Amino acid sequence: xxxxxxxxxxxxxxxxxxxxxxxxxxxxxxxxxxxxxxxxxxxxxxxxxxxxxxxxxxxxxxxxxxxxxxxxxxxxxxxxxxxxxxxxxxxxxxxxxxxxxxxxxxxxxxxxxxxxxxxxxxxxxxxxxxxxxxxxxxxxxxxxxxxxxxxxxxxxxxxxxxxxxxxxxxxxxxxxxxxxxxxxxxxxxxxxxxxxxxxxxxxxxxxxxxxxxxxxxxxxxxxxxxxxxxxxxxxxxxxxxxxxxxxxxxxxxxxxxxxxxxxxxxxxxxxxxxxxxxxxxxxxxxxxxxxxxxxxxxxxxxxxxxxxxxxxxxxxxxxxxxxxxxxxxxxxxxxxxxxxxxxxxxxxxxxxxxxxxxxxxxxxxxxxxxxxxxxxxxxxxxxxxxxxxxxxxxxxxxxxxxxxxxxxxxxxxxxxxxxxxxxxxxxxxxxxxxxxxxxxxxxxxxxxxxxxxxxxxxxxxxxxxxxx
Numbered sequence: 001x002x003x004x005x006x007x008x009x010x011x012x013x014x015x016x017x018x019x020x021x022x023x024x025x026x027x028x029x030x031x032x033x034x035x036x037x038x039x040x041x042x043x044x045x046x047x048x049x050x051x052x053x054x055x056x057x058x059x060x061x062x063x064x065x066x067x068x069x070x071x072x073x074x075x076x077x078x079x080x081x082x083x084x085x086x087x088x089x090x091x092x093x094x095x096x097x098x099x100x101x102x103x104x105x106x107x108x109x110x111x112x113x114x115x116x117x118x119x120x121x122x123x124x125x126x127x128x129x130x131x132x133x134x135x136x137x138x139x140x141x142x143x144x145x146x147x148x149x150x151x152x153x154x155x156x157x158x159x160x161x162x163x164x165x166x167x168x169x170x171x172x173x174x175x176x177x178x179x180x181x182x183x184x185x186x187x188x189x190x191x192x193x194x195x196x197x198x199x200x201x202x203x204x205x206x207x208x209x210x211x212x213x214x215x216x217x218x219x220x221x222x223x224x225x226x227x228x229x230x231x232x233x234x235x236x237x238x239x240x241x242x243x244x245x246x247x248x249x250x251x252x253x254x255x256x257x258x259x260x261x262x263x264x265x266x267x268x269x270x271x272x273x274x275x276x277x278x279x280x281x282x283x284x285x286x287x288x289x290x291x292x293x294x295x296x297x298x299x300x301x302x303x304x305x306x307x308x309x310x311x312x313x314x315x316x317x318x319x320x321x322x323x324x325x326x327x328x329x330x331x332x333x334x335x336x337x338x339x340x341x342x343x344x345x346x347x348x349x350x351x352x353x354x355x356x357x358x359x360x361x362x363x364x365x366x367x368x369x370x371x372x373x374x375x376x377x378x379x380x381x382x383x384x385x386x387x388x389x390x391x392x393x394x395x396x397x398x399x400x401x402x403x404x405x406x407x408x409x410x411x412x413x414x415x416x417x418x419x420x421x422x423x424x425x426x427x428x429x430x431x432x433x434x435x436x437x438x439x440x441x442x443x444x445x446x447x448x449x450x451x452x453x454x455x456x457x458x459x460x461x462x463x464x465x466x467x468x
Contacts, residue, residue, distance in 0.1 A: 019237065022141060022150070025213070026150045028207075028210040028211065028214055029134050029154070029211075030138065030156070031157060031203065032093055032134040032154070032207060033153075033155065033158040033161065034158065034160055035096070035130060035161060035204055036127045036158050037158035037163075037164075038162070038164055038165040038203065039069075039126070039161075040158075040162070040165075041162045041165040041166060041320075042165040042200065043065075044166075044169070045166065045170070045193075046193035046196045047066065049188045049189050050065075050193045052189050053189050054113045054116065056113075059425040063421070063422045063425050064422070065113075065116070066421055067418050068117050068121055069120045069121060070124060070414050070417050071418065072124020072127070072128060073125070073127045073131070073417070074128060075121075075124075075128060076096075076124065076127060076129040076130075077129070077131065077132050077407055077410035077414055078407060079125075079128075080128065080132040080133055081132070081403050082403075082404070084132070084133050084136065084220075084403040084407075085220075085404065088216050088217070089133055089136060089137040089216065089217045089220055090137075090211065090214050092129055093130070093133055093137065093207075094208060094211045096133070097211055098204075098208060099123070099129070100130075100200060100201075100207070101204035101205060103119045103120075103123035104123060104197050104198055104200040104201050105197075105198050106119040106122070107120055107123060107197045108193075109198070128411075128414060131410060132406050132410045135151050135390045135394040136217075136394050136402060138150050139394035140217040140219045140402075141215075141217060141218070145335070148339070148391050149331050149334060149335050151387075151390060151391040151394055152327070152330055152331045152334050152387040152391060154387075154390060155330070155386055155387035155390060156324075156327050156331060156387075158327075159323045159327045161203075162324075163317070163321060163323065165200075165320075166317045166319075166320040167317055167320070168196060170317055172192050172196050172199075173188055173192050176188070215233040216229070218231075219250055219399055219402075223400065230250075231243055266401055267405065272405075276409070278396070278454055278455065279393055279396055279405060279408070280409055280412040281450055282389055282409075282450075283389060283412045283413035284412055285347075285443075285447040286386070286389040286413060287413055287416040288416055288440070288443045288447075289346075289347070289351075289444050289447065290354060290420065290443070290444075291350065291378060292420060293424050294319065294377065318375070319374065319375060319378055322375045322378055323378050323379075323382045325379075325382075326380075326382035327383065327386065330342070330383040330384065330386070331387070333383065334387060334391060338457050339392050339455075339457060339459055340455050342384045345384055346380050346381060346385040346388070347444050347451060349376070349377075350380045350381055350384075351443075351447075353373050353374075353377035353380060353441075354437045354441030355437075355438060355441035356373050357373040357374065358435070358441060359434070361437065389413075391458075392455075393406055393409050393410070394406065395458045424436070427439070
């Protein structure tokens with residue numbers, strides 16, 4: 001095994017559930033996930049219009065337009081590790097809200113391809129920051145008994161954002177059938193895709209305003225020697241008695257290192273490196289299961305199955321609805337069944353769905369079979385790998401190095417996502433859509449073996465139980 005964790009339930013934290021106040025601040029922090037989900041998926045409905053507007057002809061241009069935001073995700077993820085340690089979790093969440101709002105409007109009203117790319121990368125930086133900092137923040141303010149459910153709230157917000165983007169895309173796009181088809185098509189090309197991007201400015205403003213009501217993470221405050229402020233936050237979260245016990249536990253875990261930021265070199269220590277390698281492997285696995293292809297290239301997937309443009313937008317909304325329902329289920333399972341079992345089930349379920357989908361494409365099947373297999377893969381992903389990966393990454397690292405460890409793991413995830421998104425058109429051109437899905441299925445079963453051999457359960461354990 002690559003990790004050393006105490007048995008389930010033997011943490012220093014009590015087993016009391018989260019208070020209404022904890023749910024409130026976790027929900028505000030999770031709004032970063034909603035913006036992440038919207039900004040991530042809005043491109044799926046907009047691309048059929050902006051590609052014509054910018055006259056993108058080659059597969060490399062299409063791949064670059066769809067994957068450039070991932071470079072921003074990588075940059076945001078890399079910066080967030082140092083910045084969250086240096087300035088705290090709360091300022092980073094405020095910064096993400098500002099970046100989301102500005103970049104969404106600027107992307108929508110870009111009139112050159114270069115400008116479009118620049119602001120997509122800026123929006124990606126906001127995603128990278130929010131994706132790293134929101135789960136860390138929620139984990140650090142949550143009691144152990146409810147941590148999985150509360151961190152999964154961030155994933156729930158992500159899929160709400162995904163569904164919101166899919167609904168907004170479907171509502172904004174004018175119907176290109178009937179007598180006004182030509183006028184509707186012209187409007188979609190000129191303005192429709194722009195409003196799809198701009199719509200995220202509204203929840204961005206709500207997230208920015210809500211972030212002012214968030215207290216700083218008590219674990220970050222204690223790590224900087226600000227014990228009085230930390231105790232105030234802990235008392236509001238769990239009461240005076242729990243605050244004293246929790247404060248002492250956090251301080252003991254930090255030892256003599258309070259007030260001293262962790263260095264990057266600490267990630268290579270023999271006690272830390274195996275944990276880091278496992279975190280990287282799990283992060284890469286989440287992306288290389290291929291599920292994000294079903295969001296970023298939904299139009300191509302469903303067009304290959306014989307669906308028309310308007311039906312494609314409806315099918316995309318259906319996938320988002322299934323994604324949302326499965327994520328709600330995950331919130332009930334992650335603190336009962338546990339992280340490891342859900343990961344194993346997810347790898348097996350997604351892999352099977354992909355292989356059956358490859359077989360259906362190989363036999364030139366169209367319509368409902370492809371849609372059903374796609375929905376099955378998304379449902380498996382949404383109640384397993386999607387939330388569990390972020391929960392596990394937020395739990396596996398010791399307090400002192402959590403931000404930097406999460407930054408490296410998150411950066412690995414975005415690199416993997418970039419490679420996945422950029423190479424999909426090239427893989428389809430080389431191996432066909434059936435061969436491409438078959439390869440994704442093979443990755444899922446390889447991931448099953450990885451999880452089975454290396455991942456240990458973290459459900460119910462204290463964050464202070466992680467030693468390095």
